[in-house]
Amino acid sequence: QMNNTSLNTFHADVQTAEKPVIVDFWSPSCPPCRQLLPVLTELSNEGMPIFKVSVDTEQELTSHYHIEYLPTLVLFNKGQEVARLVGMQSKETIINFYAQAT
Numbered sequence: 460q461m462n463n464t465s466l467n468t469f470h471a472d473v474q475t476a477e478k479p480v481i482v483d484f485w486s487p488s489c490p491p492c493r494q495l496l497p498v499l500t501e502l503s504n505e506g507m508p509i510f511k512v513s514v515d516t517e518q519e520l521t522s523h524y525h526i527e528y529l530p531t532l533v534l535f536n537k538g539q540e541v542a543r544l545v546g547m548q549s550k551e552t553i554i555n556f557y558a559q560a561t
Contacts, residue, residue: 461503464510466519472510474538479560480508481553482533486515489529491547498550507557536560 464472464482473480483499485492503509514521514529524533524540532544534556541560544552 461509461511464512465517473535479536483511484514484526484531485511486529492530494547495530534560
């Protein structure tokens with residue numbers, strides 16, 4: 460099960476995580492976000508650390524990371540942004556994306 464993160468938990472979940480994590484900035488009203496959900500759920504179930512940030516409720520994080528398009532996947536390693544992907548992605552693309560930080 461994928462975890463949600465918020466401004467309150469972002470530091471612990473993402474910035475001090477021991478291994479790289481992906482943060483999915485998304486909105487329930489965004490069709491590509493809903494399309495991407497099964498892919499992310501599968502990767503999460505396989506052990507990839509993925510956290511979801513709802514842009515509807517987490518405006519501070521959304522603006523801090525300059526999220527303009529949805530969905531946006533941001534890869535963090537040791538608390539720093541490494542890379543980002545925008546839009547619908549294949550499972551293979553996300554696996555390769557995550558590998559950039561490992």
